Amino acid sequence: MLSMAVFSEVYDEDNDKVFVIRGTIEVRIPHNFYSQLKRKYSDEEIVSMQEPKILRHHHTKRELVYVTKESGLPLIGHTAFGLIDRGTNLIQVRPVSGCNLNCIFCSVDEGVSKSRRTDYIVDTDYLVEEFAKLAALKGDDVEAHIDGQGEPFIYPYMVELLEKLRKVPHVKVISAQTNGMLLDPEKIRAMEGLLDRINLSISSMDPRRGRMLAGTNLYDVEHVKEVARAVAASDIDLLLAPVWVPGFNDEDIPKLIEFGLEIGAGKRWPGFGIQNYVRYQFGKKVRGRPMKFSEFFKRLEEYGKQYGLNLKLTPADFGIHKAPGLPRAFRRGERVKLELVAPGRVFGEMLAVSRGRVIGVLTDRPAGSTVFAEITRTNDNVYVAVTAESRL
Known part of the structure; x- marks a missing residue:
């Protein structure tokens, strides 16, 4: 029983x-x-x-862990869900993981993935309650930035989340990133007055090339362009955030800049946040060499002069500055005894809870096991621990 x-x-x-x-x-x-x-x-x-059943992610079909206050999983400590505090007035809010696309350049290997095994969805009330505690440390100009390892707008309670974040006293700005495929004019109207800025990831103006970069024939460049126009025409600010993948979408960058200027992107903040493709350890790899950042910034400067824009952005362009944050709960190199409580985001990882933080533990042991591990990452209150067996 x-x-x-x-x-x-x-x-x-x-x-x-x-x-x-x-x-x-x-x-x-x-x-x-x-x-x-x-x-x-x-x-x-x-x-x-009853026979136990596993909740599955609608898009990825992976096991989906529902994170509630009662689950005992803290919202600080992991990059896949919850809150990330990088010591500034911006707090990253991650209500869900997983993606509806399969971008060939994805930095976290989302979509059809060889490394991801678990997704997470966070209860709205729990997320806002913990966010408010963190925001209270920051001051009166907090930005809640809704992002994630994947597409944030697969979260089914997005408007409810925005409404509740807007009521947090210290919040001045709410922004979100998206690939735009799940938005439409009606949804955009519903978010007016709640959401201040949308960072729209669109990396090509060409339908065929857009599908290739998105890794799926379901991607519709024309739909995303219509979403961009609807956002630009609304009270929500629009930032176009293409990923520049050398050898794939070089000719799209000036076209995207011209499109953004045409529709009125960037009324309150910069209208363009062009990103350089970077190969990450667990990210997807594209053929060819990534562009060196010296070359990337040089070319941004050239386009900036051509179009009369500042394309070399800094946090200050968005009002981001240093602010008090949470103290670290562990020190790097510390050895700890941990109980494994849930599956981790990637294969070979489990989650543990200690000192009010969730810890990603590299191990093949099942939930319920107790392990001794060494803390190897503490940056930004994100914690990774390695067991002796995982080092072999």
Whole structure:
């Protein structure tokens, strides 16, 4: 028999009874059947009769961990979900992981992935509650930047999240990044007055090349261009954020600049945030050599002169500055005893919880195991630990 302590949450959905256990939906019981069982059995006994089920991500089909306050998973410590504090007045808000595209240059190997095994979705109230605590340390000009390892707008409660973030006293700006495929004019209107800026990732003006870069024939450049026009015409500021992949979309960069100027991108902030493709350890690799940053900045300067723009941006261009942050909970090189509580984001990783932080532990041990590990990363209150066996 299961103990009630196992339940993270119990709630009704579509007249069914749904039991959420340790962050994962385990049991969904039709309402009529549940009523019959309830006459004879307790909730614990009913759940113990059912075959466990795994919640799956709609887009990636990977296991999806539902992170609630009751789950016991903190929202500080990992890059895949929760909050990231890099010591400035900007707080990264990550309500969900996973993506509807399969970009060939993706820095986190999203979409069809060889490295990612788990996705996460965070309860809105829990996310805003913890955000407010962190924002209170920062001052009165906090920017909540909604981003993630993938596409943030797959989060089904985005408007609710925006409404609640807007009510946090210290928040001055709310921004979000997106590939635009899940937006439309109606959704954009619904976010006016809530969202201040959209950073739109569009890396080509050509439909065929756009599909190639996005890694899927479902990508629609014309739709994303219409989204860009709708954002630019709204009260929400628009920043076009193409990734410049040498040998693939060189000719698109000036076309994207001209498109942005035509539709009125960047009313309050810069209208362009051109990014240089970088090969990351767990990211996707494209053929050819990445552009050296010296060359990248030189070419940005040339385009800047051509179009009368500042394309070499700094945090100050967005009002980002240093601000108080959370103290580190661990020091690098510290050895700790950890209990593994949930699957990690990538293969060979599990999650542990200690000192109010979530820690990514490199290990093949299952949940419930106890391991001794060394903390190898503490930057930005993001924690990684390595066990002795994982070093072999």
